[in-house]
Amino acid sequence: MRNSDVQREIERMTESRKKLNIQHEPLFDVEKVTAHYTEKDGVPVKYVCTTDLRASDVPVDVYYRETPHPEFGNHYFGLYHDHVRGGLMITNADVVESLEFGMIEVDGKYYYSASHHDYKVVEGKMIDGGRAYIRSSGGAEVFQVKNGKFIKAIFNKEGNEYVY
Numbered sequence: 001m002r003n004s005d006v007q008r009e010i011e012r013m014t015e016s017r018k019k020l021n022i023q024h025e026p027l028f029d030v031e032k033v034t035a036h037y038t039e040k041d042g043v044p045v046k047y048v049c050t051t052d053l054r055a056s057d058v059p060v061d062v063y064y065r066e067t068p069h070p071e072f073g074n075h076y077f078g079l080y081h082d083h084v085r086g087g088l089m090i091t092n093a094d095v096v097e098s099l100e101f102g103m104i105e106v107d108g109k110y111y112y113s114a115s116h117h118d119y120k121v122v123e124g125k126m127i128d129g130g131r132a133y134i135r136s137s138g139g140a141e142v143f144q145v146k147n148g149k150f151i152k153a154i155f156n157k158e159g160n161e162y163v164y
Contacts, residue, residue, distance in 0.1 A: 022110045026050050027061050052130045056116040062093045064148030101143045102134030
């Protein structure tokens with residue numbers, strides 16, 4: 001792609017990003033969590049996605065705050081069930097911006113595999129692999145999270161890195 005083509009695609013995707021209808025399967029009650037942490041931290045907090053971060057098959061609900069946490073410096077945090085210790089855990093989730101999300105589109109809705117072995121089939125299309133790999137039937141589009149929002153990845157003219 002030429003630079004002007006890339007720029008037009010970025011503008012098109014920026015506009016269409018407002019219309020993305022991504023289907024999530026959160027672990028916890030998103031409204032309760034966002035209300036709790038917005039009140040506790042004194043800044044707006046919003047749900048981003050549910051995904052593996054570093055460990056395979058340990059999905060985490062990821063939340064975003066525009067300003068970094070005053071003590072830890074992170075913009076993202078994650079909540080998950082710790083099945084070993086038997087409790088709720090919170091973790092720094094800034095790594096989410098470095099991850100790729102393969103998504104399938106069905107009737108204007110986007111679906112992703114939240115974790116390594118989260119195999120989903122929707123209307124005859126499948127998506128699998130979480131962040132470990134992207135396997136799909138019917139084609140998948142690649143997205144990444146930037147500033148708390150999903151954006152479509154666009155390959156540069158060499159096809160070896162993303163441009164946003």
